[in-house]
Amino acid sequence: MTPEQREIAQFYAQLASIKSLDDLRAWERSMLEDKFKDALWLQTYYFFRGAKSENRKQREQLKENFLTGLYRTEFNLDGLLRFLQPQLRKIIGGLVDGDEVEIEGFQLPVLRAKLSETREVREQIDHQEPKNIPFFVLHEFLHFKPFPFRRCPVCQSIFVPVRQQRNCSANCTYQKVEGARRERLSGGSARAVASAKSKN
Numbered sequence: 001m002t003p004e005q006r007e008i009a010q011f012y013a014q015l016a017s018i019k020s021l022d023d024l025r026a027w028e029r030s031m032l033e034d035k036f037k038d039a040l041w042l043q044t045y046y047f048f049r050g051a052k053s054e055n056r057k058q059r060e061q062l063k064e065n066f067l068t069g070l071y072r073t074e075f076n077l078d079g080l081l082r083f084l085q086p087q088l089r090k091i092i093g094g095l096v097d098g099d100e101v102e103i104e105g106f107q108l109p110v111l112r113a114k115l116s117e118t119r120e121v122r123e124q125i126d127h128q129e130p131k132n133i134p135f136f137v138l139h140e141f142l143h144f145k146p147f148p149f150r151r152c153p154v155c156q157s158i159f160v161p162v163r164q165q166r167n168c169s170a171n172c173t174y175q176k177v178e179g180a181r182r183e184r185l186s187g188g189s190a191r192a193v194a195s196a197k198s199k200n
Helices: 003-017 027-051 056-072 077-096 133-138 168-200
Strands: 111-115 121-125
Touching: 003 077, 027 121, 077 168, 111 168, 121 133
Parallel strands: none
Antiparallel strands: 111 121
């Protein structure tokens, strides 16, 4: 997995871990939308350009053009995010939990263009419900071996593991180890009490 693919996957794992966008605070929502723009850019760039690469300056210019295009087309970022988040939660969450999930085929919203009186092309995205967007954003990750998402057994968040990583964070690893230690100690204490009672 390339660094860019990992960045996209980590964002989708974050989306799949959110129960509801309405639960987020304003600053959390703002950061999420910025990450969404970056993920859309990376996903679109690699989907259409494949392994072809430009230098850093060219890529930054392409990204700027892409984001400018989103604003010019009055792209409904909030609407897409609200549609996509529960879909990714259902699909990725279902897969990591061992369920069978349905993913609709590939189809993007229609981009409509018209030449204005000043001979400028005006673009607008047809805001029909993008039912098949999940296939577009997940298509390459569905074929990774092993599947690049895992559920943390401690906090239940979905994350992108590195090698054999089992927990999503150092904090969850600590909680798991500490929980196991307490269980051993409580088990030992219980056995000691039982042993004392049997002697009496």
